[in-house]
Amino acid sequence: DIQMTQSPSSLSASVGDRVTITCQASQDISNYLNWYQQKPGKAPKLLIYDASNLETGVPSRFSGSGSGTDFTFTISSLQPEDIATYYCQQYDNLPPGFGQGTRLEIK
Amino acid sequence: QVQLVQSGAEVKKPGASVKVSCKVSGYTLTELSMHWVRQAPGKGLEWMGGFDPEDGETIYAQKFQGRVTMTEDTSTDTAYMELSSLRSEDTAVYYCATYSNAYDYWGQGTLVTVSS
Numbered sequence: 001d002i003q004m005t006q007s008p009s010s011l012s013a014s015v016g017d018r019v020t021i022t023c024q025a026s027q028d029i030s031n032y033l034n035w036y037q038q039k040p041g042k043a044p045k046l047l048i049y050d051a052s053n054l055e056t057g058v059p060s061r062f063s064g065s066g067s068g069t070d071f072t073f074t075i076s077s078l079q080p081e082d083i084a085t086y087y088c089q090q091y092d093n094l095p096p097g098f099g100q101g102t103r104l105e106i107k
Numbered sequence: 108q109v110q111l112v113q114s115g116a117e118v119k120k121p122g123a124s125v126k127v128s129c130k131v132s133g134y135t136l137t138e139l140s141m142h143w144v145r146q147a148p149g150k151g152l153e154w155m156g157g158f159d160p161e162d163g164e165t166i167y168a169q170k171f172q173g174r175v176t177m178t179e180d181t182s183t184d185t186a187y188m189e190l191s192s193l194r195s196e197d198t199a200v201y202y203c204a205t206y207s208n209a210y211d212y213w214g215q216g217t218l219v220t221v222s223s
Contacts, residue, residue, distance in 0.1 A: 034209045043202055043213035044152065087152055091208045094159060095168055096142075098152040 002026050002090050006099030012107045019075040021102045023066075023088035031067045032092040038101075039084045047086075048073065080106060109133045111203050111214035118220045124191040127217045129203030131184040141186045142206045143177060145199040146216075153199075155188070157206055193221045 003026040013019050023033065031051040036044040046055050048064040051071055061076045075082055083106055088099040114128040131139065142157025156167035156177055165177050176189045186203055201217045204210040 032208070036210070038152075043204075043216055044210065045213075046209050046211060049209045089152075089210070094166060095154050096206070096210075097154065101151045 001095055002029060002093055002097055004088055004090055004097050004099040006088055006102055008102060009100060010103040010105065012105045013078050014107045015078055015080060017078045019078050019082075019104065021073040021086055021088075023071045023073070023099050025069045025071075025090055025092075027092075028068050029090045029092035032090055033064075033066070033071050034089045034091065035062075035064055035073045036087045036089065037082075037084045038087065044087060078104075078106075109139070109205055109212040111205070111212055113201075113203060113214040113217045116218040116220070118222065119193050121194055121221055121223055123193050123221075124189060125193060125219050126187055126189040127201050127203075127219070129186040129188075129214050131186070134184075136179050136181050136184040136186060140206045141177075141179065142204050142210070143175075143188045144202045144204055144210070146202070147196070147199040150199075155201075190219075193219075195221050197221050 005024045007022050033051045035048040037047050038044040047058050047062050051066055052064045063074045065072050085101045085103045087101050090097055110132045112130045117125050119125050140158045140160050143155040145153050145155055155171055159166050167175055174191050178187045198221045203214040205212045
């Protein structure tokens, strides 16, 4: 199985900050990577697919990049409503493994 | 637009089984690949299994092999996940989610509590 290593596990930032989360795959997965946002008590929501494509309706302050084994998720200007846990997920092979998650808090 | 509505919360004793349902609307179940993901309290997302359209079979995470069964009733567009021999570590929110290289649509989650 492909292992996904996400960092950091938690992050505290101020409103307006640029926030970056990384995800590393244990083997080359091309661009077969998605990013999700999960707010407390809610199901995850797909934000970015194919490493860099923004899902319809997702604000443009969210972006993703990378290919191969190293990927980055960025919020260009943190907003209060972005407080959530973020997960990467690979789909190069089944099982579609998730990263451990990054919990984002407001400083 | 796909909507997934799951059955309600369950409390089970250790050793019992639980069966969670996931009703599909907006599409038919045959048009979708349904997977199940769980989340223990305060923990991350854990894939349990789902339908692989390339093989036409349901595949399960090795961790749950022999304890989990995922079925579908296409006459009612309802998917089911049954987990047996429950233990306290199975206490979690169980989600159904449609999969097409990404989890596009999710159910609201079903809390299963295992407690004596």
